[in-house]
Amino acid sequence: MRFDLITIFPEFFNGPLDHGIVRRARETGIVEIHVQDLREFTKDRHKTVDDRPFGGGEGMVLKPEPLFDAVEKLLCQSMGTARQKATPPPGTAVVLLSAGGTLFTQDTARRFARLERILFICGRYEGVDERVADYLATEEVSVGDYVLSGGELPAAVVLDAVTRLLPGALGNQASTENESFSGSGECAVPSGGQASPQNRPCMLDCPHYTRPADFRGWRVPEVLISGNHADVAAWRQERAREKTRRNRPDLLR
Secondary structure: OEEEEEEOOHHHHHOOOOOHHHHHHHHOOOOEEEEEEHHHHOOOOOOOOEEOOOOOOOOOEEOHHHHHHHHHHHHOOOOEOOOOEOOOOOOEEEEEEEEEEEEOOHHHHHHHOOOOEEEEEEOOOOEEOHHHHHHOOOEEEEOOOOOOOOOHHHHHHHHHHHHOOOOOOOOOHHHHOOOOOOOOOHHHOOOOOOOOOOOOOOOOOOOOOOOOOEEOOEEOOHHHHOOOHHHHHHHHHHHHHHHHHHHOHHHHO
16 A cells, blocks of 8 residues: 655654654555655745745635645645546545544544555644635544644555554554454453444443552452453453443543
């Protein structure tokens, strides 16, 4: 899978992409990542990427021209005009990272993981010209109900979440099935019996413990060292539901 990161701060990604699962996925050829400096797609000698907003207001706005040019050069095709619409090739998404986008969830990550290529547009300043969201991006995504300085951090978050879902990225692919928001696995099965994939709730992962069994008087729950796998599974199911009810009750509604 190929990722293109379009940003005015290409050096930002020197760290986040060089560690852990993403680094291993790059080294093994599971993912191909290209960081694109937006200023390289400008036409003036000052490499201008922003301008004042029409109608007045605070801050500066990223211009549409360099962003359209960047995406079109990377895709080797036009993205259309008001008279003639165009779309990216099949299996390709152009994602604008924005506080005004739809909320990024594990379901979004799974959908993205089925694509062949994603181009991330990392916004900055006061925002991005709305014509980018309307006519260039295939979708606008937010990683949460808060405002960040730019789209670089969200892009790294989305890239990481998608990469770990790709076949071969994790040593044990079952790890993606038994974790928070998976809607599957032993920690997400309702207490009282098995559930089909269609009616499993989306819940947080169950609590995990490791050695020592007794740390400063806080002991690991006895059931986890009992050796009874059925009791362990039932305990994990119930604790996952309890933790979800406490921290994210909205997931159970």
